[in-house]
Amino acid sequence: xxxxxxxxxxxxxxxxxxxxxxxxxxxxxxxxxxxxxxxxxxxxxxxxxxxxxxxxxxxxxxxxxxxxxxxxxxxxxxxxxxxxxxxxxxxxxxxxxxxxxxxxxxxxxxxxxxxxxxxxxxxxxxxxxxxxxxxxxxxxxxxxxxxx
Amino acid sequence: xxxxxxxxxxxxxxxxxxxxxxxxxxxxxxxxxxxxxxxxxxxxxxxxxxxxxxxxxxxxxxxxxxxxxxxxxxxxxxxxxxxxxxxxxxxxxxxxxxxxxxxxxxxxxxxxxxxxxxxxxxxxxxxxxxxxxxxxxxxxxxxxxxxx
Amino acid sequence: xxxxxxxxxxxxxxxxxxxxxxxxxxxxxxxxxxxxxxxxxxxxxxxxxxxxxxxxxxxxxxxxxxxxxxxxxxxxxxxxxxxxxxxxxxxxxxxxxxxxxxxxxxxxxxxxxxxxxxxxxxxxxxxxxxxxxxxxxxxxxxxxxxxx
Numbered sequence: 377x378x379x380x381x382x383x384x385x386x387x388x389x390x391x392x393x394x395x396x397x398x399x400x401x402x403x404x405x406x407x408x409x410x411x412x413x414x415x416x417x418x419x420x421x422x423x424x425x426x427x428x429x430x431x432x433x434x435x436x437x438x439x440x441x442x443x444x445x446x447x448x449x450x451x452x453x454x455x456x457x458x459x460x461x462x463x464x465x466x467x468x469x470x471x472x473x474x475x476x477x478x479x480x481x482x483x484x485x486x487x488x489x490x491x492x493x494x495x496x497x498x499x500x501x502x503x504x505x506x507x508x509x510x511x512x513x514x515x516x517x518x519x520x521x522x523x524x
Numbered sequence: 525x526x527x528x529x530x531x532x533x534x535x536x537x538x539x540x541x542x543x544x545x546x547x548x549x550x551x552x553x554x555x556x557x558x559x560x561x562x563x564x565x566x567x568x569x570x571x572x573x574x575x576x577x578x579x580x581x582x583x584x585x586x587x588x589x590x591x592x593x594x595x596x597x598x599x600x601x602x603x604x605x606x607x608x609x610x611x612x613x614x615x616x617x618x619x620x621x622x623x624x625x626x627x628x629x630x631x632x633x634x635x636x637x638x639x640x641x642x643x644x645x646x647x648x649x650x651x652x653x654x655x656x657x658x659x660x661x662x663x664x665x666x667x668x669x670x671x672x
Numbered sequence: 673x674x675x676x677x678x679x680x681x682x683x684x685x686x687x688x689x690x691x692x693x694x695x696x697x698x699x700x701x702x703x704x705x706x707x708x709x710x711x712x713x714x715x716x717x718x719x720x721x722x723x724x725x726x727x728x729x730x731x732x733x734x735x736x737x738x739x740x741x742x743x744x745x746x747x748x749x750x751x752x753x754x755x756x757x758x759x760x761x762x763x764x765x766x767x768x769x770x771x772x773x774x775x776x777x778x779x780x781x782x783x784x785x786x787x788x789x790x791x792x793x794x795x796x797x798x799x800x801x802x803x804x805x806x807x808x809x810x811x812x813x814x815x816x817x818x819x820x
Contacts, residue, residue, distance in 0.1 A: 399634035400627075404611050404648045406557065406670050409702065411612045414650030426804075463700050464707045468652055471804035479696075479806050486695035500700045502710030502814045504764055505804025508574075508619035508653025510627050518650045522702050547782035548775075552759050552796045554705065554818050559760045562798030616800055656722075656767035656801025658775050666798045 379446075379456035379492045386491065388443055391418065393451040403452045405523065408460070410452055414468065414518040415444040422512045426475025429514045434469060438484030441517040445485075446492065449521055460522040461496040462489045468516045471505030478503040485517050527594075527604035527640045534639065536591055539566065541599040551600045553671065556608070558600055562616065562666040563592040570660045574623030577662045582617060586632030589665040593633075594640065597669055608670040609644040610637045616664045619653030626651040633665050675742075675752035675788045682787065684739055687714065689747040699748045701819065704756070706748055710764065710814040711740040718808045722771025725810045730765060734780030737813040741781075742788065745817055756818040757792040758785045764812045767801030774799040781813050 383390065393402050403412045417440040425434040449459055467482030469475075482503035489497035499519075509516050531538065541550050551560045565588040573582040597607055615630030617623075630651035637645035647667075657664050679686065689698050699708045713736040721730035745755055763778030765771075778799035785793035795815075805812050 399631070399638045399646050400649045401646050402648070404609070406611055411648045411668075413648040414652065461700070463702055466650070468650070469804070470653075473804075474808065475804050476806055476808040478804065483695070490695045498695050498697050500698070500707045500709040500814075501696045502762070502764070502812060503806060504710065504812060505655070505766075505802050506653050507655035507801070507803035508617070508621075508623050508626065510624055510651060512622065512624040516650060516652060518648075520707075547779070547786045547794050548797045549794045550796070552757070554759055559796045559816075561796040562800065614798070616798070618801075653803070654801050655803035656765070656769075656771050656774065658772055658799060660770065660772040664798060664800060666796075 382492050390447040390450050391444055393447045402448045405452060408522055410449065410521040410523045412445055412448050412519050414516040415441045416510060416513040416516045417441055418444065420514065423514060424470050424472040425481055425514050427472030431477050431480050434481035434514050435484035437515040438467065438482050438517060439488050441515055442485040442488040445517065445519050453523055458524040459493060460524055462493060462499040463520040463522050465499050465501040466518045467501060467503040468506045468509065470509045470514050475505060478505050481515060530640050538595040538598050539592055541595045550596045553600060556670055558597065558669040558671045560593055560596050560667050562664040563589045564658060564661040564664045565589055566592065568662065571662060572618050572620040573629055573662050575620030579625050579628050582629035582662050583632035585663040586615065586630050586665060587636050589663055590633040590636040593665065593667050601671055606672040607641060608672055610641060610647040611668040611670050613647050613649040614666045615649060615651040616654045616657065618657045618662050623653060626653050629663060678788050686743040686746050687740055689743045698744045701748060704818055706745065706817040706819045708741055708744050708815050710812040711737045712806060712809040712812045713737055714740065716810065719810060720766050720768040721777055721810050723768030727773050727776050730777035730810050731780035733811040734763065734778050734813060735784050737811055738781040738784040741813065741815050749819055754820045755789060756820055758789060758795040759816040759818050761795050761797040762814045763797060763799040764802045764805065766805045766810050771801060774801050777811060
């Protein structure tokens with residue numbers, strides 16, 4: 377099954393990603409590595425996980441970031457079969473004071489990568505707490521893909 | 525116009541960067557990638573953006589970080605024309621509780637990259653809030669350049 | 673002296689590192705770069721450095737993260753002589769409000785890299801304050817090694 381077929385099976389539709397005209401762009405490809413900009417959720421509650429936002433809602437937000445990053449990869453590569461593997465993830469959680477369950481939140485990103493890419497979706501990762509995120513979103517994730 | 529000519533036109537003088545003798549060094553080059561250490565501003569108010577420090581002062585601090593990183597690239601490469609492109613920026617903002625305008629702050633870095641390198645100055649980026657920065661500076665930025 | 677001999681001389685025993693079966697894995701190798709997951713200390717006090725945790729204990733925690741990452745490199749490469757150099761370190765410190773001595777804390781990581789690898793242990797680095805870390809640990813460090 378291709379990654380796109382797997383997404384269809386999961387009922388996931390990828391967002392359209394445009395490069396735009398700002399200094400900040402969604403991805404840069406160098407050789408066989410695709411560096412992405414940090415991606416924030418398209419929906420869901422704002423605020424700190426462990427405070428205003430539950431771990432469950434944080435997990436859903438991280439999964440939403442994953443869907444966004446797959447949209448980035450699709451826009452960059454045309455076809456998700458051109459992803460060789462997920463290399464490195466930096467999962468950033470807007471964290472209430474003392475909150476320490478960042479890994480459980482960022483699993484929402486990581487789990488989808490494995491659902492879509494199987495063994496090649498496994499990756500090195502840091503899942504850590506931030507002192508704030510743009511627009512007070514709960515989660516932001518950047519990722520490096522190895523690509524064909 | 526070369527990057528150095530552009531800097532002269534902008535009235536910007538790059539700092540001298542020395543490698544020093546500490547475990548921490550300003551850059552490491554691996555193949556065609558130049559990894560830099562996080563760079564902090566040389567001047568400007570200390571403290572949290574959105575609290576003691578305004579977004580405007582944060583923008584200026586981020587621009588100052590960009591000048592510093594160009595000094596690093598110059599020291600590493602001899603000539604900024606050896607920068608092929610800006611690849612990836614991690615913009616870290618010392619953020620007051622609830623502050624969410626990190627992108628507007630880090631635009632101070634990103635805008636200068638485009639002023640100096642044009643289209644090749646555009647980059648992937650995360651602009652996020654930290655729980656603290658060295659010496660209580662307002663902004664720190666690390667960057668990966670593709671180089672000749 | 674090999675890195676392993678140096679570790680023996682320092683009285684340091686590396687932890688055993690297993691890949692496991694989770695989406696998150698300890699390392700991914702792409703070409704000559706070894707990307708690691710963030711590593712947290714195996715022991716030591718929990719909490720924010722500059723608050724519950726002293727800079728000295730934070731330094732020890734960062735050194736413990738370094739020992740862990742050497743264990744990762746050993747598991748990935750078989751032999752630490754296959755490390756060409758340390759490239760890039762992201763040192764993340766669980767920071768009390770206003771704390772600004774993150775570099776002094778992360779020196780615990782950086783110093784050990786130089787003790788073990790000499791000149792090739794020197795690296796680009798950011799040492800920054802987080803809004804929280806998994807399980808409320810005091811320090812987490814991720815690193816990129818260049819490898820044979």
